[in-house]
Amino acid sequence: MNVLITGGAGFIGSHLCDALLAAGHHVVCVDNCLTGSRDNVAHLQDHSRFRLVHHDVIEPYAGLGTADVEAIFHLASPASPVGYRTYSIETMLVNSIGTIHMLRLAAERGARFLLTSTSEVYGDPQVHPQTEEYWGNVNPIGLRSCYDEAKRFAEAATFEWIRKHDVDARVVRIFNTYGPRNQLDDGRVVPNFITQALRGEPITIYGDGGQTRSFAYVSDLVDGLQRVMFGDGLQGEVFNLGNPGEFTILEFAKLVLEVTGSRSSLEYRPLLFSDDPARRRPDITKVKARLGWEPRVPLREGLAPTVAWYREQLGR
Numbered sequence: 513m514n515v516l517i518t519g520g521a522g523f524i525g526s527h528l529c530d531a532l533l534a535a536g537h538h539v540v541c542v543d544n545c546l547t548g549s550r551d552n553v554a555h556l557q558d559h560s561r562f563r564l565v566h567h568d569v570i571e572p573y574a575g576l577g578t579a580d581v582e583a584i585f586h587l588a589s590p591a592s593p594v595g596y597r598t599y600s601i602e603t604m605l606v607n608s609i610g611t612i613h614m615l616r617l618a619a620e621r622g623a624r625f626l627l628t629s630t631s632e633v634y635g636d637p638q639v640h641p642q643t644e645e646y647w648g649n650v651n652p653i654g655l656r657s658c659y660d661e662a663k664r665f666a667e668a669a670t671f672e673w674i675r676k677h678d679v680d681a682r683v684v685r686i687f688n689t690y691g692p693r694n695q696l697d698d699g700r701v702v703p704n705f706i707t708q709a710l711r712g713e714p715i716t717i718y719g720d721g722g723q724t725r726s727f728a729y730v731s732d733l734v735d736g737l738q739r740v741m742f743g744d745g746l747q748g749e750v751f752n753l754g755n756p757g758e759f760t761i762l763e764f765a766k767l768v769l770e771v772t773g774s775r776s777s778l779e780y781r782p783l784l785f786s787d788d789p790a791r792r793r794p795d796i797t798k799v800k801a802r803l804g805w806e807p808r809v810p811l812r813e814g815l816a817p818t819v820a821w822y823r824e825q826l827g828r
């Protein structure tokens with residue numbers, strides 16, 4: 513298939529480019545490198561079925577690779593709390609106007625469309641674990657709302673293009689994902705803790721460390737994205753994609769110390785941003801039943817190649 517990926521030079525997008533090329537697809541990666549990097553796809557630059565186009569999807573796109581585009585993965589958006597606070601307006605624009613541009617393109621070309629939404633649409637959830645039916649608990653004017661509400665708008669827009677233009681679109685809500693190419697300085701807990709442990713610096717725990725997250729390895733996630741995009745009869749379906757293993761941030765810090773062999777101390781700090789979700793864990797019953805998808809890589813196993821990548825980056 514001819515596939516367009518927005519945000520393809522980012523962490524998840526670059527792994528998706530790799531997987532789609534390995535499966536024989538033609539890939540056009542559209543990215544403005546706001547939070548991603550050309551380095552993530554540098555190894556693909558001479559690949560005959562790959563093109564990188566520098567473009568901001570807030571602007572309409574009718575460039576390279578759109579004439580016969582058959583599938584659009586729309587990933588473009590800052591994703592880390594530090595990233596979307598730094599680029600709050602850009603985050604709202606890419607998820608609103610950028611999403612509409614991509615939906616229009618999908619409608620014009622009759623292409624499939626997949627929106628990468630987020631577990632953040634559940635906000636600080638009052639239902640645990642989170643099912644796709646849950647509507648969420650989001651502060652519309654809080655520090656996270658530039659991301660949460662923008663993604664909720666993107667979901668709403670996707671469903672209007674399904675209803676009004678019959679776009680063959682689906683939505684995935686991604687839970688915390690980790691792995692190589694998640695930028696060292698993007699502020700998320702996995703790059704922070706691993707780089708702090710490897711440098712022998714204190715591990716910065718925000719709050720009391722009792723808040724929980726569930727961590728999916730990037731290869732599992734990319735497998736899920738492809739199943740949702742290429743599965744038939746999935747128009748208008750929403751799927752959680754994440755690993756249901758749930759850890760407190762303190763447990764995660766201790767695991768990182770163990771896996772890296774680091775003797776860093778633990779340093780407690782105030783929460784960086786308000787409305788930090790207290791508990792988060794995906795209910796993946798639906799995606800397992802419909803698509804046979806479930807994560808295969810346990811956290812400890814996925815941390816090994818991840819730590820190796822950060823070690824290499826720090827050694828440069």
Ligand code: NAD
Pocket residue numbers: 518519520521522523524525542543544545546547548549567568569570586587588589590591592595606610628629630631685686687688689690
């Ligand atoms: P990332 O920041 O590494 O990748 C996002 C990419 O989008 C970057 O390459 C960035 O340069 C690009 N981008 C941003 N604005 C753009 C614009 N206006 N035009 C073109 N490109 C633009 O983040 P990621 O972790 O790979 O996340 C990818 C997608 O998955 C995002 O939509 C994010 O919201 C979603 N998601 C990720 C996670 C996670 O744990 N990584 C969790 C939930 C949802």
Ligand code: UDP
Pocket residue numbers: 592593594688699700701702704705716717718719723725761783784788789
């Ligand atoms: N966190 C932390 N120390 C850090 C970075 C993050 O304790 O150096 C916490 C953060 O407060 C949150 C959790 O780890 O409770 C996950 O944060 P992240 O930024 O990775 O993503 P989120 O799930 O909040 O979007």
